[in-house]
Amino acid sequence: MKTRLQDSWNAGRPGINSWISSAAPVVAEFTGKAGFDSITIDMQHGLNDYQIAVSMLQALSTSDATPMVRVPWLEPGIVMKSLDAGALGIICPMVNTKSDAERLVSWAKYAPAGSRSFGPTRAQFVYGADYPTKANDSIILLAMAETAQALENIESIVSTEGLTGIYIGPSDLALSMGYTPKLDQEEPAVVEAIGHILASCRKAGVRCGIHCLEPAYARKMLDRGFDLVTLGSDLRLYVSACADALSKTRGES
Amino acid sequence: MKTRLQDSWNAGRPGINSWISSAAPVVAEFTGKAGFDSITIDMQHGLNDYQIAVSMLQALSTSDATPMVRVPWLEPGIVMKSLDAGALGIICPMVNTKSDAERLVSWAKYAPAGSRSFGPTRAQFVYGADYPTKANDSIILLAMAETAQALENIESIVSTEGLTGIYIGPSDLALSMGYTPKLDQEEPAVVEAIGHILASCRKAGVRCGIHCLEPAYARKMLDRGFDLVTLGSDLRLYVSACADALSKTRGES
């Protein structure tokens, strides 16, 4: 099992996560050796579906980063298919209630902890014969808190048995609270909400991650105590690198 | 934003829609310049899934036709993924109640009008930085009325806030009413039902479209006041063209 992120956490260090939107197994493979603690294949807003995710998980085989999937929605089929294909973490969007979180946990854990259907075709092949007995304890389950409703229910959500923690989606959270949807929020009300979620996680003893854009903001979040920060996405990093290189070549910067 | 269909409607003209079933981005690309007002990628009965739809949306980039997707089912994940990938219209099958229609609208609109999750990865890239503020007003949402139940509930369905209109599926409607499932219906009871739905749309001030097969029937529907007619599908047009060309070459016609 690839447990670089879990190992970091156990050693008291936070993790830095990358985000794959590009539907490109080659890009995933190159990301796999860039030094991130985990790599998340985004099947919600990213341009990826399941079959591409399988190719990416294969391309990530030699990476030591923990491979995770953000599923498109709180739906049992894709949660289980992602795990069977080798994802060792699930980030689930729009978890607004404890009941939502419980369903996520149930679908991702084998009985008696949950109701995940047995058949880890690729996972067992690549992680070994003892995968079935290790899976329940090793797989990371992060519920996205990204609505006003989730904010309201945060205490009960974080109390969900088996949930690893919360992953904050600042754009949706802001939008839901009536503000402009964007990352690296400085809007006081949103910042406060983020702080409240983090505090609730701390109190409950669960992990808390947040999606960031700029390294400086991510750095700040780490300093504030977050367990996981994500740096934009492959496409955002690349587009920004293109603009920067073009500008320098033109002598503009 | 590609708003050829919307522009036609605003100018008081109906639109002619094409229908892609073939899982072929090249076919989608060639359709894109054929002169249709909109192009619908059918992910329900067509042989397409999400990843093919992304390739088609890319291949349709230079077309001015409004790109739409018929989703496989009233399900939040695929509605949102289709929009994020650049679809500017959603046709949703089997909308049988006002509650169904409300869920469709909710998943397709950003707060406060709905609960669409924020992350228009490709849509914002291709339609511009102001996509988030324009999306709610620009995206076409058509609920398929195609069952006896929908017929019964049509008045409440068309009253759904935010719904652009109705798209009639004559095959399913006929089947549900006990008749042979086929397009270009002449069965009196079905024709009457279609007329009733159209009238309900007119009364509510929303759009009404219908799936047709033969141009002559589509022409008749336009004359009857429909806002949108679809001409069979890429596969139907092609198979028919093959038969016609073969027959002529053999000297049979």
Next chain:
Amino acid sequence: MKTRLQDSWNAGRPGINSWISSAAPVVAEFTGKAGFDSITIDMQHGLNDYQIAVSMLQALSTSDATPMVRVPWLEPGIVMKSLDAGALGIICPMVNTKSDAERLVSWAKYAPAGSRSFGPTRAQFVYGADYPTKANDSIILLAMAETAQALENIESIVSTEGLTGIYIGPSDLALSMGYTPKLDQEEPAVVEAIGHILASCRKAGVRCGIHCLEPAYARKMLDRGFDLVTLGSDLRLYVSACADALSKTRGES
């Protein structure tokens, strides 16, 4: 229509089923001529999604084996898409109640027997113009009984109008009952549960199939009266064949 499995059953013979997990249309094609009575494309634990399944169904065109799909979950979109693409059987996981079974039947049958949406794009093309009238009677619908809950509800499940029968998933059944999840169960309690399900099917006059691993165990199940046995999967057969050939070449066996 390819009704080799149905024909076998009608002639009083059980069927032997193969299982495709490999996301490989070429493998599906070669399986198609191996002599199986049916071939199931596994979209749940197998590494396949819809678009690969379409390619497999095309590659299976010349096979006389009945093509089936195990869907990822009891979900209407994929059940209908699989049938429209040409599957002539659906194996549905985790059917735990009669209500689950009824939904499966409803989604897979045209009105008035159910609510399947009409548009058999590829199915009608390959099976002929009379597909719509034959589909309801020809398509095999197997509900997976694989939890303690299903075991409890088995009598009501098998009484579901329109259901062809039950397909037992021994791994999940064992896991749900507190035992090690594996095929070819010898655990007395699980063996008894399997026997109970088989007996319930016999009593209700519906088919009963079971997923097996080793031919000897499958043989035993056929002798015990099962209507359908599956032999592991393409990947399991292949991996085992590799090990065997390597061992022989090394002179170890």
Next chain:
Amino acid sequence: MKTRLQDSWNAGRPGINSWISSAAPVVAEFTGKAGFDSITIDMQHGLNDYQIAVSMLQALSTSDATPMVRVPWLEPGIVMKSLDAGALGIICPMVNTKSDAERLVSWAKYAPAGSRSFGPTRAQFVYGADYPTKANDSIILLAMAETAQALENIESIVSTEGLTGIYIGPSDLALSMGYTPKLDQEEPAVVEAIGHILASCRKAGVRCGIHCLEPAYARKMLDRGFDLVTLGSDLRLYVSACADALSKTRGES
């Protein structure tokens, strides 16, 4: 073996060929049942490469039309790969000399008739164990005469042992002779050249085919004695069908 075209020829009837440019296995599959005598996957000017061709050949499995491939160039690798994948005919562009034709024949026939490498992986699987002994006699080999040089060398080209015949590319032939490149030529000098090639084939006792666009022109070519006529391509037929349907729906025609 699918020998509908060969059977037609043996029965004294010419064949009608279709042409696949669209990189769409679904389109190929639907073409397979449209009634053509042969179906050619165009890997030269069509948007297809080898892997798509394999999928198309699988999708064409149930068609009785003879499956052929137009290779991108007179190159041994792709000629042999196409045959191994199941093509039963090769149309080769730009065959300008007898030496070119001899190389084509050599690469497509097993020793002692040629030097085709042995390994008909899919071909033997789908056509049976006797494929190796039947292949040399069954496979159609058509050399494209489409340059002034080929015109000059036509007599020696058609005398090539093992060559089935000539396939005329009117666009390239016209271009090479200094005229506008297009199908359905009426330019006297080109028409005369075409007639000369046909006459040379007749004299040598080999087949002669020609790429056409409109059914009327193809009909004329059949009347003139051609053994094979092609009707444009899938994309041309489809684009034309779209234009026609749109025009009729708009009431313009």
Next chain:
Amino acid sequence: MKTRLQDSWNAGRPGINSWISSAAPVVAEFTGKAGFDSITIDMQHGLNDYQIAVSMLQALSTSDATPMVRVPWLEPGIVMKSLDAGALGIICPMVNTKSDAERLVSWAKYAPAGSRSFGPTRAQFVYGADYPTKANDSIILLAMAETAQALENIESIVSTEGLTGIYIGPSDLALSMGYTPKLDQEEPAVVEAIGHILASCRKAGVRCGIHCLEPAYARKMLDRGFDLVTLGSDLRLYVSACADALSKTRGES
């Protein structure tokens, strides 16, 4: 036709080129709007083949950058297929003699200037009906000078009728001269060779481009008079951006 690079040159400005290695149409699409004058799909050392290149050319449709392809080798099939698919420039590796350059030109131009086979399936569709008459003059043909042999023959190579110019591959050139293969050469002998090639181009009145890595080096090459500089590749830019962002987030820089 997209002639941004040609337009820049005609206006006396050099161009900045991007380089796609990643086999990712989405990455190509995002590159298309980054501001480059041209975008080259690398089919030699990049992880792309023809079918991916077609998808990329479709994804680049709305970009105004000139789309080019670096072919894997001086081979007629792929040169022509790339042009038919819509490439408006060809960069050809390992052109070591004038005869090599003449073959490249011949394969890329229609008669009487060359022997390109006629059938611009996608190119004519997307660039318009006059593509055939404009193609010979519009398409950019760059021969790679990247060996000691090419260096020796540079004067005769640049005199090739119809060749747009030279594209220098510094890694191969250095390797062939006995030095370490890398970009952004500072090795005096290699720098001198590069200068000699540039001077030869200037003298012959043809364009000269060079593959660079760092913006600063590319800037220097522009200042030295190069007509085209390439900035590494999509993968190099991305990997570098990942390292930079990680380092900043960790507070290391």
Next chain:
Amino acid sequence: MKTRLQDSWNAGRPGINSWISSAAPVVAEFTGKAGFDSITIDMQHGLNDYQIAVSMLQALSTSDATPMVRVPWLEPGIVMKSLDAGALGIICPMVNTKSDAERLVSWAKYAPAGSRSFGPTRAQFVYGADYPTKANDSIILLAMAETAQALENIESIVSTEGLTGIYIGPSDLALSMGYTPKLDQEEPAVVEAIGHILASCRKAGVRCGIHCLEPAYARKMLDRGFDLVTLGSDLRLYVSACADALSKTRGES
């Protein structure tokens, strides 16, 4: 670098090779852990092209087996692309003369040993920064001796500087000598020819491999002194395993 095969050879042990024909990255991945010393992706008779081979090489990343490619033909483009993508061995069909062998070596080695173009995009990424300096010595180059002509020239072929050895293709060799093309030859003249090739390799101090079908025959070849034996192919092993399992299940064996 993965040098399991090379390491075996250096330790005085022969290797057992597997053969992938199925165009299935998942099958390649599972093969990667089956225990073979090397895995060859067959791009000649197998149903694979370059893009599939890239996916397979990614899927093989965690395997310690040496990844090799059988190229479709002695052609520079695909030899170099395969190496750049990460193949660490090339098996080249139809090497009939020393000149053929020299071209193979030249294309696969960097200057001054050869003329391989520099740009190991994926190879350097996965094998490390010192790949360029290690590649010439590490990469296995096997020329297929499989014609009467090669047999005649075998002494000069094996003397080619830089060639690792010979790989015998018994089917083609037999066919070329006038016998039935099949593996596991017992035909005396072919057996003698095979013995002669092996002896020539021994004398020249180069490796000698042979394509086998049955483990018993492969065992015999190892005992006879071959350095490498291949066990049929993935498809042959699988089809045989299906037949065996079916037969056992039916109680026939």
